[in-house]
Amino acid sequence: MNAVGSAQIWNGSIDILIVGEGIDEAAIHASKLDGVDKILKFDAPHLNHSLAEDVANIIFKIGKEYNVIIAPHTWFSRNILPRAAALLDVSMISDVLEINEDNIYIRSTYAGNVHAKLKSDDPIQVLTVHSSKFNAVGLNGNAKIIDSKVPEALNLSRWEKEKKIESDRPPLINAKVVISGGRSLGSAEQFNEVLTPLADKLEAAIGATRAAVDAGYAPNEIQVGQTGVVVAPDLYIAIGVSGANQHIYGMKDSRVVVAINNDPDATIFKFADYGLVADLFEAVPEMATLVSKT
Amino acid sequence: MKILVAIKRVQDYNIKVRPKSDGSDVDLEGVKMGVNPFDENAIEEAIRLKEEGFASEIVGVSIGSSLSQDVLRQSLAMGVDRVILVEAEEVLQPLAVAKVLKKVVEKEKPDLILLGKLALDSDAGQTGQMLAGLLNCSQATFASSIEIKDGEVFITREVDGGTESIVTKTPTVLTADLRLNEPRFVKLPNLMMARKKPIETIKVDDLGVDVSSRLNTISVSEPLPRKEGIKVKDVKELLQKLNDIEGLKI
Numbered sequence: 001m002n003a004v005g006s007a008q009i010w011n012g013s014i015d016i017l018i019v020g021e022g023i024d025e026a027a028i029h030a031s032k033l034d035g036v037d038k039i040l041k042f043d044a045p046h047l048n049h050s051l052a053e054d055v056a057n058i059i060f061k062i063g064k065e066y067n068v069i070i071a072p073h074t075w076f077s078r079n080i081l082p083r084a085a086a087l088l089d090v091s092m093i094s095d096v097l098e099i100n101e102d103n104i105y106i107r108s109t110y111a112g113n114v115h116a117k118l119k120s121d122d123p124i125q126v127l128t129v130h131s132s133k134f135n136a137v138g139l140n141g142n143a144k145i146i147d148s149k150v151p152e153a154l155n156l157s158r159w160e161k162e163k164k165i166e167s168d169r170p171p172l173i174n175a176k177v178v179i180s181g182g183r184s185l186g187s188a189e190q191f192n193e194v195l196t197p198l199a200d201k202l203e204a205a206i207g208a209t210r211a212a213v214d215a216g217y218a219p220n221e222i223q224v225g226q227t228g229v230v231v232a233p234d235l236y237i238a239i240g241v242s243g244a245n246q247h248i249y250g251m252k253d254s255r256v257v258v259a260i261n262n263d264p265d266a267t268i269f270k271f272a273d274y275g276l277v278a279d280l281f282e283a284v285p286e287m288a289t290l291v292s293k294t
Numbered sequence: 295m296k297i298l299v300a301i302k303r304v305q306d307y308n309i310k311v312r313p314k315s316d317g318s319d320v321d322l323e324g325v326k327m328g329v330n331p332f333d334e335n336a337i338e339e340a341i342r343l344k345e346e347g348f349a350s351e352i353v354g355v356s357i358g359s360s361l362s363q364d365v366l367r368q369s370l371a372m373g374v375d376r377v378i379l380v381e382a383e384e385v386l387q388p389l390a391v392a393k394v395l396k397k398v399v400e401k402e403k404p405d406l407i408l409l410g411k412l413a414l415d416s417d418a419g420q421t422g423q424m425l426a427g428l429l430n431c432s433q434a435t436f437a438s439s440i441e442i443k444d445g446e447v448f449i450t451r452e453v454d455g456g457t458e459s460i461v462t463k464t465p466t467v468l469t470a471d472l473r474l475n476e477p478r479f480v481k482l483p484n485l486m487m488a489r490k491k492p493i494e495t496i497k498v499d500d501l502g503v504d505v506s507s508r509l510n511t512i513s514v515s516e517p518l519p520r521k522e523g524i525k526v527k528d529v530k531e532l533l534q535k536l537n538d539i540e541g542l543k544i
């Protein structure tokens with residue numbers, strides 16, 4: 001929805017590409033997005049798992065008819081879009097924060113420490129956008145759904161299985177509240193014991209630093225940062241997190257940031273609206289008790 | 295199997311890089327440089343596959359100025375067999391790098407091509423996928439595990455909200471996540487030995503590929519810092535601020 005919002009800057013007509021197997025429902029949902037002309041539906045059994053080779057091939061086949069190809073900066077798009085760009089012999093601009101006229105962009109580099117302003121000379125603009133920087137469009141549209149002819153399977157790779165994290169919590173990416181724990185939680189048991197009651201009360205998603213993931217306290221999928229997930233919730237609570245560059249990258253667009261750390265000089269306080277210098281093992285349970293939201 | 299590993303020279307991950315005062319580019323003067331961490335995982339994986347008997351030869355390649363010799367020597371010290379430097383004075387963009395690597399692949403004919411999933415400087419994370427596209431071969435990005443069985447390559451890779459396992463046909467392009475392995479420390483004697491090994495050097499102009507920049511940097515700047523926050527004295531005050539000032543209703 002935010003990617004469609006970002007595309008409106010060009011003032012052209014907007015089509016949406018949907019690829020998969022049995023995707024009627026997704027296509028109908030997409031057709032309601034405001035300001036969209038057509039939904040191009042590529043529905044076939046071999047597209048079930050959206051293998052990069054086949055999806056990039058579709059983008060390559062239809063891409064020449066477009067001036068701009070946009071996707072949100074997710075693992076899904078980051079896997080496919082560079083391949084499609086190379087097939088189209090154009091460069092790609094990753095993680096765009098701002099789009100200006102004349103194909104001028106601002107994107108983040110050096111783990112978010114530097115913003116680069118650049119101009120693209122390519123005939124087709126291929127980019128992924130940092131979703132939280134763009135407004136989502138509404139759902140009052142009525143786009144036409146077009147069943148497109150699917151190219152044959154390339155059979156270069158095959159899908160075996162997947163492991164998605166099962167959780168009753170909201171997904172990290174679009175949670176309104178995220179609480180993240182660091183290495184200082186000390187063990188997987190304490191990570192859960194300390195963070196879960198507060199997360200339950202706040203209906204929050206739980207995130208972790210890489211140090212906590214590496215130590216085995218938390219699963220890979222919830223790592224926040226440059227090499228993990230980028231989040232921008234209403235409220236982000238960093239608990240026993242030092243504030244390394246790579247972690248900040250993943251949360252600095254949050255609306256309100258709270259840091260709880262027992263080191264008054266911890267870097268994380270520079271990025272926090274509210275800092276509490278305290279032992280997390282005392283402050284977090286206290287907070288869970290005092291929070292009134294249930 | 296033969297493995298090609300691509301290696302980039304980037305700033306040390308602990309360093310906070312800043313723009314030059316005129317905003318024309320980033321200031322790398324005196325900044326500690328080394329092997330891109332994700333590329334180190336790629337090198338490590340290649341060496342393990344060789345130690346396990348799956349690979350016969352590992353070739354390392356870097357594209358950059360003569361300064362990139364140091365990262366190639368580092369890779370030799372880790373256990374790479376042979377290295378190539380494609381010398382280019384300008385910093386090449388991912389599409390250009392992919393085109394150069396394609397030439398190297400055509401010459402070396404590796405079965406596995408390993409890269410890092412992104413480079414710490416440009417943060418683009420495109421090169422591997424672009425190379426696979428140009429080669430029309432299979433790809434598996436953000437790999438956290440790589441195994442070889444009966445000539446097929448089994449990969450576990452990161453997807454949104456979890457992982458998936460896929461199998462690719464060779465030749466295949468794989469990009470390494472930090473979780474793939476723990477790169478080994480280089481021993482000093484190995485580094486000394488690596489100094490004596492030859493580096494095959496090719497001039498990028500001799501490859502006959504279009505390496506022109508399509509994206510022109512207008513300026514670079516430091517992002518606006520978050521506005522300075524305040525310290526609260528206890529949990530009560532914290533909750534009061536979150537409710538009263540931020541309107542969070544918690």
Ligand SMILES: Cc1cc2nc3c(=O)[nH]c(=O)nc-3n(C[C@H](O)[C@H](O)[C@H](O)COP(=O)(O)OP(=O)(O)OC[C@H]3O[C@@H](n4cnc5c(N)ncnc54)[C@H](O)[C@@H]3O)c2cc1C
Pocket residue numbers: 181182183184208209210211212223224225226227228229239240241242243244245246247250260261262263266278279280281307331332472
């Ligand atoms: C290439 C690369 C990519 C990376 N990507 C990421 C990434 O995506 N995400 C990420 O998070 N990291 C990433 N890292 C790692 C990053 O550099 C840091 O090492 C990591 O974020 C530190 O995690 P931490 O804050 O949990 O641990 P530490 O840095 O060890 O900090 C622990 C903090 O806890 C505090 N503390 C200790 N005890 C208590 C207590 N009882 N109460 C309150 N506070 C306490 C300490 O004061 C300290 O500030 C990456 C590193 C590299 C090299």
